[in-house]
Amino acid sequence: MNRTELISQIRAKKSFLCVGLDTDPNLLPKHLSKDADGVLAFNKAIVEATSDLAVSYKVNTAFFEAMGKTGWEILHETFKLIPKSCLSIADAKRGDIGNTSNQYARAFFDEMDADALTLAPYMGLDSIQPFMGRKEKWGIVLGLTSNPGSADFEQQRLESGEFMYERVISTFGKAFSADELMFVIGATKPEQFKSIRGIVPNHFFLVPGVGAQGGRLSEVCKFGLTDDIGLLINSSRGIIYASSEMDFAERARAEALKLQKEMASYL
Amino acid sequence: MNRTELISQIRAKKSFLCVGLDTDPNLLPKHLSKDADGVLAFNKAIVEATSDLAVSYKVNTAFFEAMGKTGWEILHETFKLIPKSCLSIADAKRGDIGNTSNQYARAFFDEMDADALTLAPYMGLDSIQPFMGRKEKWGIVLGLTSNPGSADFEQQRLESGEFMYERVISTFGKAFSADELMFVIGATKPEQFKSIRGIVPNHFFLVPGVGAQGGRLSEVCKFGLTDDIGLLINSSRGIIYASSEMDFAERARAEALKLQKEMASYL
Numbered sequence: 001m002n003r004t005e006l007i008s009q010i011r012a013k014k015s016f017l018c019v020g021l022d023t024d025p026n027l028l029p030k031h032l033s034k035d036a037d038g039v040l041a042f043n044k045a046i047v048e049a050t051s052d053l054a055v056s057y058k059v060n061t062a063f064f065e066a067m068g069k070t071g072w073e074i075l076h077e078t079f080k081l082i083p084k085s086c087l088s089i090a091d092a093k094r095g096d097i098g099n100t101s102n103q104y105a106r107a108f109f110d111e112m113d114a115d116a117l118t119l120a121p122y123m124g125l126d127s128i129q130p131f132m133g134r135k136e137k138w139g140i141v142l143g144l145t146s147n148p149g150s151a152d153f154e155q156q157r158l159e160s161g162e163f164m165y166e167r168v169i170s171t172f173g174k175a176f177s178a179d180e181l182m183f184v185i186g187a188t189k190p191e192q193f194k195s196i197r198g199i200v201p202n203h204f205f206l207v208p209g210v211g212a213q214g215g216r217l218s219e220v221c222k223f224g225l226t227d228d229i230g231l232l233i234n235s236s237r238g239i240i241y242a243s244s245e246m247d248f249a250e251r252a253r254a255e256a257l258k259l260q261k262e263m264a265s266y267l
Numbered sequence: 268m269n270r271t272e273l274i275s276q277i278r279a280k281k282s283f284l285c286v287g288l289d290t291d292p293n294l295l296p297k298h299l300s301k302d303a304d305g306v307l308a309f310n311k312a313i314v315e316a317t318s319d320l321a322v323s324y325k326v327n328t329a330f331f332e333a334m335g336k337t338g339w340e341i342l343h344e345t346f347k348l349i350p351k352s353c354l355s356i357a358d359a360k361r362g363d364i365g366n367t368s369n370q371y372a373r374a375f376f377d378e379m380d381a382d383a384l385t386l387a388p389y390m391g392l393d394s395i396q397p398f399m400g401r402k403e404k405w406g407i408v409l410g411l412t413s414n415p416g417s418a419d420f421e422q423q424r425l426e427s428g429e430f431m432y433e434r435v436i437s438t439f440g441k442a443f444s445a446d447e448l449m450f451v452i453g454a455t456k457p458e459q460f461k462s463i464r465g466i467v468p469n470h471f472f473l474v475p476g477v478g479a480q481g482g483r484l485s486e487v488c489k490f491g492l493t494d495d496i497g498l499l500i501n502s503s504r505g506i507i508y509a510s511s512e513m514d515f516a517e518r519a520r521a522e523a524l525k526l527q528k529e530m531a532s533y534l
Contacts, residue, residue, distance in 0.1 A: 062367045065374035072339030096360055097414050100329045107332035120362065120387040122409055124416020142389055147364050149391020152438055157426040164431065171419055
């Protein structure tokens with residue numbers, strides 16, 4: 001999916017919601033089996049119940065890898081459930097030397113046919129280069145995350161005065177265009193969002209961890225929205241685990257609808 | 268495998284060689300099929316031909332993921348080929364928020380039964396914590412890599428005067444003991460090895476990219492060896508692709524033997 005299509009989906013659905021499939025077999029509704037069949041039935045029901053409200057699905061690959069040797073196959077099957085009109089993201093945080101990153105690009109873009117892949121920046125530009133230049137595919141580089149550990153390295157100040165996360169964002173933002181690169185921005189303070197938008201005015205941000213509560217969505221939109229929207233807001237557990245009963249898909253839809261309505265009000 | 272066992276294996280074999288299984292179906296010897304059977308036959312032959320000379324195997328997970336939906340199963344099967352007397356390393360460079368890192372730890376330590384897993388540090392201490400405190404399991408955090416891109420962030424100087432990679436190494440080195448944590452150190456300059464050894468005098472270093480040529484092994488040993496050895500030196504392509512003919516396993520053994528002999532001379 002290219003940038004024009006993504007923006008057009010957002011405008012049509014009045015939504016920049018990304019639903020996170022962090023599917024844990026142990027948290028499935030009681031009537032589903034805690035195995036591959038249960039996980040796929042769950043993912044299918046969630047996608048069907050929300051795909052007119054969401055423009056993207058983010059699949060957390062760790063949960064599939066933890067399912068053992070069949071996990072990767074279930075992951076492939078999950079990607080097939082996502083409609084082509086939605087941006088499919090593999091949240092896998094890969095990144096390695098060129099030869100190895102090439103293999104990861106093949107794994108996710110060619111074999112799995114994901115539209116986008118999250119990437120870890122530590123090893124530098126040449127570790128991310130192999131994911132770029134692929135038609136209608138996206139790399140989503142970790143910029144500033146919202147976990148407490150982001151203080152350890154991301155928020156360290158460089159000799160130049162910049163924070164490390166600012167250097168990461170400016171380095172990749174200069175090297176790769178807003179047509180193929182996004183950033184994961186989980187900033188906890190509105191000022192950070194504002195300053196990051198100043199560094200990369202056009203790139204999309206994938207923002208995790210925004211629930212329906214607390215007014216955080218409005219703050220993120222205040223500083224993050226651009227003329228081309230520029231935001232994908234992810235919600236995982238708040239949507240997919242809204243109920244552990246038979247009504248889990250309806251309840252997931254209800255939670256997605258709340259977020260979509262709030263998003264529509266900002267567009 | 269715990270630290271005492273690892274050191275005792277190194278002393279017994281007079282080797283701190285780690286063989287890297289970066290198995291690419293397209294680079295298999297001509298007589299093997301370019302599929303799962305060929306990859307497993309290749310890995311089995313390489314392990315059997317080298318397991319008295321190596322103390323560790325590092326499996327590059329990207330190559331298996333690139334094989335498509337059966338890749339993860341072949342990866343599991345490859346781990347079963349590694350003798351319990353050798354440290355098995357999943358080179359997967361994982362790291363994420365706690366809940367997700369927990370899933371990765373389950374995937375690699377419990378489901379795959381790998382002894383060790385390489386980890387990406389960008390998201391900070393709390394992203395690595397879930398991999399720690401597991402009996403006889405190891406996390407191997409990226410410290411300083413040898414690709415040109417290491418200049419982009421790893422070798423940036425902080426306001427404090429330290430390089431970022433020094434901050435990463437000291438932060439993790441203080442938080443987690445040499446019984447459960449190693450570092451990936453691919454330093455290209457001997458001075459860097461010396462200064463890093465000063466920061467973490469006891470932790471093992473996993474050193475990639477050392478071939479039989481160029482005297483680099485002697486330099487790494489000069490600055491990296493400790494009383495408890497403290498080094499695992501990886502060689503991948505130089506060993507496993509020494510020949511693409513019927514004699515590939517013999518030739519792999521011959522290359523491993525060259526490195527083992529040189530290592531014995533430094534012990």
